[in-house]
Amino acid sequence: MIVAGAAMLMLVLSTATGIAYVWQPPEDRDYQSRYLTTVESRYADTDLARFHYTKTGTGPAVVLVAGGGQWLYSYRDTIPVLAQHFTVYAVDLPGQGYTTLKQRDFRYDLDAMSGALGTFLDAMALPKASLVGHSWGGATSLYFAERHPERVTRLALLASPGLDVPSSWDWRPLEVPVLGELIGKLMTKSNSEATQRKSFVHQDRVTPELIDENWAQMSRPDNREALWSQQRNFDYALTERLLGEVGAPTLVVWGGADRFDEPWQAAELARRIPRATSQVFEGCGHSVHEDCADQVNPALLSFLTV
Template structure:
């Protein structure tokens, strides 16, 4: 098996991927499509696919048609409808609209962190769209966020923090997500993300409204509605969502496969790709009757 260094992250956009755009009634989605084969949709944690899934896109594109999507409040995606709800149901429903717009149904979905929570809510609201779920340290339980995200919900403070986002502040957030700081995105990548937040009011607006609107009580309540195969992977050094939450998911999703990865932080797929990738790909490629 290759080492983590040999499976290291590619540089942002290192494969020459260009963002595509598709508009639904409420949201203009930014996404990338790479590879060919059975489709798989990637839903990132905070920051968008470029901060979360850049390397995984290249890895999976060798055998799959990969769609890496920025959910509302992240990356290049923008909310168009002034009546948009900005809660978990609204985000999940808009992702369903994205899948409809690009002609996908019953797809495999990989969700990290809040992206995992949105994947769960999507599977609850539109079960026909979720063929299988791979969840990497997912949200979706009714538990408090860490203090950094709770601060963003404060009036005025949240707006100021987003308006004056710096490379240093993003580095702090990401360092907490990695057990191996040397595997973090480069300062060049962080600089690009900070510049977008500072200079794009619509991105700041959407990010803060999603942060303030999303709660996971209904998602946890409805976990029993999920009927598709589920794999949950978690790092034992996660400082955003403690690994003990995996037991709570396992209790509510008794058919889910679960695995704890030693030495991995919250961004386990980038922290420990040599552990994460084989498990993820084996689950993606298994015949449905074996799951």
């Protein structure tokens, strides 16, 4: 009995390890993005990656960086507003959307992700720009602004972790080897939808299109891997230690009903970042710029045009 039990355990562990490190789930290649038919997709080839991005409007440069598990689609309501006054670049960083990595040893840590952001800026011939980042994309933007203050004109952080505090329990299982890979690889469209719904207060805005658009890109192998890798590798002790190095005027925005990252962080980040202010929108979730676009877009526009 003991031998049989041990054999069964070994079989289970072997199967789990095979799924975690060898097997690749199928990618949703059949979905045709409706959003991409309404915008002009552009690609920038670099040694690091083939970056997918859009460029809209004229004026000073503003670069939009989406959160983890999302892509530039998340700024669909933000781009038209800002593009009336700015040249708006919305970019998929490595592990997002339709950008394709060329370097297979990419680490998905803050140094690598902020370096990728710098690579994209260089590819666009932008010596400096304003940055708007959401969630993990905000953490990347914050770290870039800390390390390269001369390249950032203004910085807007939307529900962006930057303090060295425990992350949401939703994400901590991703930190466990094998388990994190299993969660990422076995994730289904319904799992993705549940996460999206938790990120919004206004459930009517979690439309079938939003679910489809996010799942199609999330099903890509690199994008799945980015989920557990960023959760493991993002070290917020780095961003917290360097908060005083941010040289750009900064706006920290949060949803008062954020169910992933606690809203008190907005005021604390603003207190510790020079020339920073914070704004918490009550009744709004973690995807604050999507959930409450009518409130957040005017705040962003006012901040960026001062």
